Amino acid sequence: MDPQRFAAGLFAFAVVAAGAGSSVAAGQPIPARPAAPSTVNAAPRGDVTLRVGEEAAIQGKDLAVRYLRVVSDSRCRPTMTCVWQGEATLAFLLSEPGRGESTTAELHSGPRTGPQATSFAAGRVELVSVSEDGLAATVRVS
Secondary structure (H helix, E strand, O other), rough: OOOHHHHHHHHHHHHHHHHHHHHHOOOOOOOOOOOOOOEEEEEOOEEEEOOOOOOOEEEOOOOOOEEEEEEEEEEOOOOOOOOOOOEEEEEEEEEEEEOOOOEEEEEEEEOOOOOOEEOOOOOOEEEEEOOOOEEEEEEEEE
16 A cells, blocks of 8 residues: 555545534634523522532622532432442532622531531522432522
8 A cells, every 4th residue: 555645545534533523513613601500589597409500699698509510419419229329529610790709519428528518708508419310409508
């Protein structure tokens, strides 16, 4: 086989393969930033369930809590038999919209690996529960 043809074919294959994983079709604009999260109003001292990407604005406080993502999840799945239940670690964005202050916090579903609650902006945010699939989390803000 001719080495130049082989090299050209290999190069063409690499170009096609590299483009195959692209998630943006040619000619479509790339979004400048992610869409704003959907926001729900929540009463202080109450429980609110958030789906990934949702934000709770706490009534009467300059405080918002956004569920960002699952950091880790070692919980036992419903179809499995486990020695211990395991824990989930979730990331939240805590913010004071009026002041422009924010921080991220990782909260744990059990006490073994880290805190289940944190304080921010004169409020306390506690992780109450996590859905089996991790897509929803219930927090209590006081």
